[in-house]
Amino acid sequence: MAWLASSLAILFLTTTIAKADQIIYSDDSLSNGWQDWSWGSTLNYQATNIAEGTTSLSVNSTAWAAVSLYTPTPFGSSFAGLRFDISGDEPPIQFYIQSTTDNSQSPTISLTAFSTSVTSDNFTSILVNFAELPPTGAPLGNGTWDRINFQAEGDGAVYNIDNIILVDEIVVTPKFLSAEPIGTNLIAVTSQGAVNFTGISVNQNGKAVKVKSITNSPVVDIPNKSITYLTLENTFSAGTLVITAVDGTSFNYTLPKALSGTVNQLKTFPINDNVYGVNFPTDADYIKNLGVTAARKGGNAETAYNPFGDFTNAGNDWYFENRANDNADDWVGWVQGADADAILLLPALDWVSKDTSSYSYPKTVYPDQQSFDPYNADAGDGLLPNGSWVSPPDPSLVYAPWNVSAAQTYLTGLKNKPQTLTIDNEIEIASSTHQDMHPDPLGYDEILKRVLDFGTVAKQAIPEVQIAAPSTCAWWFYWTSSIGDADKAAHNGSDFLPWFLQQMQIHDKAAGKRLLDFLDIHYYYAPDTSANDAAAKALRLRMSRSLWDPTYTDESWIGTNAPSNTQPNANQVMLIPRMQALINKYYPGTKLSIGEFSSGADTDLTGGLLTADMIGIFGKYKLDQATYWATPDEKGPVGLAYWLYRGYGTYFGTESADVSITGLNPDTLAVYAGTNTLHNNATLVVINKDPDTPVALKLSGIPTGSYFLRHFGGQAGVAKYQTTISVSSTQYLVIPAYTAAFLQQRR
């Protein structure tokens, strides 16, 4: 789908070689002082297997190796862009620009963001427009840019490249890119270059409709494309709508019959503020801009966090290597300073990292391993060629001992106290993620013991802290331990989480006070949407039903296999109601948090639409806390979902309001209503998941008058669009295809 503004723009931009262009490579060799700083790659600057002119540059890069070109004369912001011609079987490479002076760099951009149809029988010309880099459209900006990289991904890459040129000028052809009906009488037009708006004509069901006003709205985060809202004299109605520009470009819609619904502003309940959380926010501005309420510092690479030196180990995520880690105390300080709740991970295994540089499986000691760190050829992945683990090394070579006394010292010493502590992270799979220091699979009893031991000292050190556990990674492990069925049998056949809740209740009753505040789980969708084609995108957008819908059979192994659990309706995940029912049965009063969840498609528009749907579901189904994994790009699709609900101080509402729409198909549409106890502002979020067809709603219970409108998606793409509109009737409210829209009453 070519919605991405950046790829659209590239299609319509043209370049001509101008005098002021700088050729980096054309035939035979580098020119203009450019030097070869490549690594891990076999290069031939005079390849003739395919060429434009006489020769091209042929490249054969190993995993993560790169063609890297350097100039001693930084090119700063003096060029408009970079052009290159590439040939290969859509080589899996990524492109980025660096400054060797200050180590800054551009986003890392996959070749697919520029073109998905690069072939080996021809060259495809790629233009990198410095004014709007994919995936977000942010400009490259000023810098001492002096190095460009074409880096292979994990499987290596073979391709040819030719005519690498810094271009002086990019000429923008005036063009209407899209025109979509939205709201009751608004048309959102995106365009590039100097187009003529006054000549646009609009025709509804065969009759001309007058344009009452034209307002230009600057598009935040996508420069060089503008959005213009045309306000019509008449409101929309079902039938055909044709918008025709002066240049003859026309946009033709069939507006459907409206779905009828009711919003009840009086039937409400509070939304827990902490459902708008993320892992690892980048800084205080990020928290404020996106309205983030809860920030988690967790994940596999925090399990071995040593607060007495700020070291950690990445475990199986990165070759079991030690490294430096952010200081937790400072982190809590700035997160809370930005008004978000801080959620810290408390290590609960027996070891933490002892320095910033050791690693568990040196090649010098274990020569036969499956792979080695491309940036440190001596650090291996601990796997033998036959797939078995190398026998665990002596942990004290890489780790320092850790226990409850150390935890108590650490927590007592914190100047900044976190609101919540999770007892470690996905501890049930430590025998794989931290195989080097905990090779034995953890069973029910060990998980419980560690939660009790570390949770107890945590509350001794910080009495008001809330404990979240056991942060279980996935559906399978909600019910079964790494030891397997024998462990379950040894626990009276009980599935893991119900057993855990029961044990926590027994413990807390005996202790006379609550140790477990949150049942914390992680949730990653089980269906495979990696193909990211039309079918995968549709699946992605409907699989949010697994969070709530008792009639939705999971479209993965969960929905078809007889799973190893004794849960009712185990082919339907219905995650939030299911977990709430377990809590009510086994330990009432425990809150529910989802410490990690993801759309699985952070750079795709559908990942943003899905996240907007999930955030709505969290409020509607009374989840207590949720933190996205990992950091949504503030300007990317997932960041837009947070911005939609919470951006720049405009909030969805403190209460969820009742909304019912007759005939709503949750595969293609989601509607959430909210209100605000302070101002009583009616708020609506509508997510149209259909890629092609606008949706229309006929709503009662929503007042007419002035509304603030925000939206992203559709042909408008990945950028922040907002305006204020006047709603004279709620009989026919249009939301374009593939769009998430936010409407809030202004009085």
Ligand SMILES: *[C@@H]1O[C@H](CO)[C@@H](O)[C@H](O)[C@H]1NC(C)=O
């Ligand atoms: C690329 O290099 C690898 C060795 O690193 C070699 O096995 C492979 O055949 C090369 N591929 C091509 C197309 O030259």
Ligand SMILES: *[C@@H]1O[C@H](CO)[C@@H](O)[C@H](O)[C@H]1NC(C)=O
């Ligand atoms: C390669 O591209 C050129 C120029 O666009 C075109 O004329 C030619 O037909 C293409 N060849 C193939 C095999 O696609």
Ligand SMILES: *[C@@H]1O[C@H](CO)[C@@H](O)[C@H](O)[C@H]1NC(C)=O
């Ligand atoms: C970049 O540099 C130019 C001139 O060197 C300056 O006019 C412009 O404001 C700078 N832009 C930013 C974003 O700093």
Ligand SMILES: *[C@@H]1O[C@H](CO)[C@@H](O)[C@H](O)[C@H]1NC(C)=O
């Ligand atoms: C824009 O189009 C209208 C209608 O065709 C025309 O009257 C007007 O002169 C055009 N404006 C410009 C600046 O070209």
Ligand SMILES: *[C@@H]1O[C@H](CO)[C@@H](O)[C@H](O)[C@H]1NC(C)=O
């Ligand atoms: C984008 O906008 C900037 C300033 O607004 C301008 O300098 C640049 O030439 C434009 N680039 C394109 C491709 O329109």
Ligand SMILES: *[C@@H]1O[C@H](CO)[C@@H](O)[C@H](O)[C@H]1NC(C)=O
């Ligand atoms: C718009 O689409 C309708 C239905 O497909 C068609 O009948 C009509 O001719 C189209 N109008 C224009 C101007 O393209």
Ligand SMILES: *[C@@H]1O[C@H](CO)[C@@H](O)[C@H](O)[C@H]1NC(C)=O
């Ligand atoms: C893999 O190789 C190691 C060392 O030779 C051996 O001990 C182990 O049993 C093998 N594992 C499998 C699954 O064959």
Ligand SMILES: *[C@@H]1O[C@H](CO)[C@@H](O)[C@H](O)[C@H]1NC(C)=O
């Ligand atoms: C924790 O480890 C320290 C140092 O190894 C030891 O002195 C202490 O007794 C241990 N505490 C517990 C509770 O095991």
Ligand SMILES: *[C@@H]1O[C@H](CO)[C@@H](O)[C@H](O)[C@H]1NC(C)=O
């Ligand atoms: C074991 O499970 C059965 C039902 O599966 C239940 O009736 C019984 O109370 C359980 N026993 C214990 C000790 O939890």
Ligand SMILES: *[C@@H]1O[C@H](CO)[C@@H](O)[C@H](O)[C@H]1NC(C)=O
């Ligand atoms: C809600 O309504 C109040 C009162 O009219 C207004 O000041 C405010 O801007 C609106 N929005 C929010 C988010 O409160």
